[in-house]
Amino acid sequence: MPDKPSVLFVCVHNAGRSQMAAAWLTHLAGDRVEVRSAGSQPGDAVNPAAVAAMREVGIDIAAEVPKVLTVDAVRESDVCVTMGCGDTCPVFPGKRYLDWTLDDPAGQDVAAVRPIRDAIKVLVEELIAEIAPESAP
Secondary structure (H helix, E strand, O other): OOOOOEEEEEOOOEEEHHHHHHHHHHHHHHOOEEEEEOOOOOOOOOOOOHHHHHHHOOOOOOOOOOOOOOHHHHOOEEEEOOOOOOHHOOOOOEEEEEEEOOOOOOOOOOHHHHHHHHHHHHHHHHHHHHHOOOOOO
């Protein structure tokens, strides 16, 4: 793993799970990790319930825009985390692939998105501990 690992979060619409995961990783790891997110079939906008749920924890993703998954995005990432996009993610030798099983927040209200948000935070914290732990003083 390079000094600054890069992580790509992928879900179908890049409007909920992958956006929340990218925001958590950016928020918790700061500049220790390069963060990307994309969708196999990107939506038109980030899920308003995901925006509201993240705002509750002080993270603003309202300005984010769903992005299409590209081969280059996968190629340029050290770790590719999929969340329900199945076999649409290109596979390259030497890359690390993780599949996080999480409910889809599409069509859900904020109350239903909160547990998804919280589960993503735990997974992101575990990923940070593994790929970009804080340096000892």
